Amino acid sequence: MSGVLALALGIAAAVLAAGLAVECLVRLYLEWPLATSFYGSLPRERVRDRQREHGVQVVAGAGWVHLGWIADPERERYRVEWREAGTGPWRSLARTTYGSLLHRGAGGDFRVLAVRREGGGLVEVGAVRAEPAPGTPPRFTPRIAGPWQTLFRPARHGSYVNDHAVFRDARGDWRLLGITGPGDGDLNQERHFAVGVSRSFPPDEGMREAEPVADFGELAWAPHVVRNGDTYHLFWSPHRLHEMTSRDGIRWEGHRIAMAAPVHRFFRDAMVLKVAERQWLLYCTARGRYYSRVDVYQSFDLRDWQYIRAALATGWGSERNSPFASTESPCVTPYAGRYYLSLTYNNDSFFWPGVLLLWKRWPNRRSYNETLVFHADNPYDFGTYRGRRNAPTLLTELEAHAPRLVQRPEDGAWYVTTAGWPWAATLTSGEVAVAPLAWDPLQPSGPEPPTHA
DSSP states (O other): OHHHHHHHHHHHHHHHHHHHHHHHHHHHHHHTTOOOOTTTTSOGGGHHHHHHHHOOEEEEEBTEEEEEOOOOTTTEEEEEEEESTTOSOOEEEEEESSSEEEEESOOEEEEEEEEETTOSOEEEEEEEEEOOBSSOOOEEEEEEOSOOEEEEOOSSSOSOOOSEEEEEOTTSOEEEEEEOOSTTOOGGGOOSEEEEEESSSSOTTOOEEEEEEOOSSSOOEEEEEEEETTEEEEEEESSSEEEEEESSSSSOEEEEEEESSOSSEEEEEEEEEEEETTEEEEEEEEEOSSSEEEEEEEESSSSOOEEEEEEEEEOTTOSOOOTTOSEEEEEEEEETTEEEEEEEEOSOSSSHHHHHHHTTOOSSGGGGGEEEEEEESSSSOOOEEOOTTSOTTEEEEEEOSSOOEEEOTTTOOEEEEEOOOTTTOSSOSSSEEEEEEEEEEEOOOSOOOOOBO
């Protein structure tokens, strides 16, 4: 009997070892061609000039202050100091590698000092005075508050829509740009964006199809559009950040690679949020050494981007950590002074879900629509997710895939969208659908945690 047991244990150990070996080989194979670099959109030789140009920039909210600057982590580390406004000695507040500090506590004077690796003393990057706003923003839970109705499905320039963007052009028309391709969904054939247009939102008869956008002979995933003044910016991925601009949100030009090499691998699904004058944040799907994450980059000119932190980290206990990341389609929505991060939690851990994608197989198709919603009083830090039982900032789950939360400015009404591959989705069959969204108030559950990060 002991011999049989030993044989069984030996076979189990061999199977486990083989599985781990395959897992490591698959991860190496997927990661090998992907370039990474901290400098991203900034050539190394331009960092010093940009640092002097922008100094230290501030964003403040209820109970917090964020300091941002251009960083050079290969050659510098940073020391942040604080003092009461205009008086007293400087006191050490924090040390950091990247150009970001989220501070909870008293306001006053802040200064950032660069500690050069090669020596030569301290160099002041900049000094600012900042005060957190009073109070605590209320908490709400977003809820799908009605039935889904068809919003848009292409017929001439694609067969379906997956990740998408919804915005208004300069004429006041509503526009939808979305991932598309032929058939029922093949990620390797998604090379331009289908476009839908309507005068109202949501239109009773759905959006009409317009000419496609961004066909440059390579993958085009997860479009996002942000308007700054009289210029529209269209961003997309994967693996590097593309950009085009438009004066009207209709005709696009000036294609460029806005970021050739992000910090972490499997960069995709970028979206951009303006948080202050001359300050924008870019959120994206990413993966660290093992765990999935949502990274955030900052920009002071909507052109150059630098990584500053994980907006949402995941750790031990998190259910999904695919080789190509599981925190898909991140979207940050401000509402009533608080920020809500939604992400579609897809792609189970280990290599076989990726292999099954090649044969268009999705175990547990309901999971395709699992969108988690997290909350924070600031747009920089949504905490760490370690599974449903250990997720202090997890608020709710929406049954939707790659949703966008859209507000109609005429009456303040909110809507939520869903989409996805026809062969995998259960809520739709290739179209983008839309439903009304409600925000339900929650009772306060204690103060925000102290942060210096």
